Amino acid sequence: MTIAATECLLRIYGEDHELDDYQGGVPRWCTGCGDNAVLAAVQRLCRDENLRPEKTVFVSGIGCSSRFPHYMKTYGFHGIHGRAFPIAEGIKMARPDLNVFVNTGDGDCCSIGAAHWIHAIRYNMNMTVMLHDNQIYGLTKKQVSPTSPIGMKSNTTPTGSRLQGLQPLAVTLGVQNASFVAQAADWIPEALFEIISAAFHHKGFSFIRIVQRCPEWLPDLFDPWLQDPKRILLLTHEQGLRVSPGLAKIYTNQERHDPSNLDRARRIATISDPLPVGILYRNPDVPCYEDLRHGGQTRSAEAIQSGLEAEFDKFTIWPQEAGRKSQVEA
Ligand SMILES: Cc1ncc(C[n+]2csc(CCOP(=O)(O)OP(=O)(O)O)c2C)c(N)n1
Ligand code: SF4
Ligand SMILES: [Mg+2]
Secondary structure, eight states: OOHHHHHHHHHHHOOOOOGGGGGGOOHHHHTOOOOHHHHHHHHHHHTTOOOOOOGGGEEEOSGGGGGGGGGSSEEEEEEETTTTHHHHHHHHHOOOHHHHEEEEHHHHIIIHHHHHHHHHHHHOOOOEEEEOOSSSBTTTTTTOOOTTTTOOOOOSSSOOOSSSOOOHHHHHHTTTTTEEEEEEEEEEEHHHHHHHHHHHSSSSEEEEEEOOOTTTTTTTTTTTHOGGGGGGGEETTTTSOOOOHHHHHHHHHEEEEOOHHHHHHHHHTTOSSEEEEEEEEEETSOOHHHHHHHHOOOOHHHHHHHHHHHHHHHOOOOOOHHHHHHHHHH
């Protein structure tokens, strides 16, 4: 029995997806790398939200963490170093109907990509951004990054870095139009998942700094926070992170923080010990640039096709023109 193409498509759209519908290539990250935990949380989110893979795109720059799109069975764009944001913005601008995710490292986002990061916050386009912050350049084998703590020894700072680490949350909250800012840690999977889920549901530029372990180059860096749950400050609120009784029992150091309180969010953003985990700031009223530009309307398939054809036509040499050209040349 043959099935009409439209019926076939309708079946795909109506389908319930399983976890393996989102599992792409086998991750090449090191054993114990925190990026694996982020991938697991994101694949679970896609499954729970039943995101259509053909309507979902992961964009990254360059780095270990930026290999993320290869491991998702969705659309993906493994971009160029520091340029994940403009690529994602272009995609969102042309196709506001797509679910857009960005995975970027601390070098990718806060060093070479810093200018794009600042403007992406200001544009507040609807996308979910995960900053995998392992405080080191992992892929290129242990160079100091902007978020490395002072005194950290690396291949480019053999006697220890001389500068205080940049605070990605404080920077983001300092930019006009910041609309969602959160912090997670790769070793607290429940909070990681809840925070990514809240970010996904926020309409706007949702920025999550994920404190991420790099056991290859900095095996002990986060041990004090891993080994003592009191060094985690869980931010709780009805409008913020939903905390299960099990999680609350382990992480008893808690602060009730209203994510609409920008002043307090900015103060929390500068705290590194205890490490705050939760939603620092959320403002659903900041407009998204794509809505300001074209009212959130998706261009129709016909409009896209005729635009492409007009563009191709500019470079087309029609047979009669080619004939005329060769006559002139002769
Ligand atoms: C223009 C350019 N400059 C430098 C590099 C080399 N490079 C590749 S990845 C990287 C740093 C990656 O660090 P990070 O973003 O923290 O990612 P991680 O590997 O730690 O996940 C650098 C400097 C490059 N690929 N392109
Ligand atoms: S080098 Fe570090 S960041 Fe890169 S895959 Fe290995 S553990 Fe992860
Ligand atoms: Mg890094």
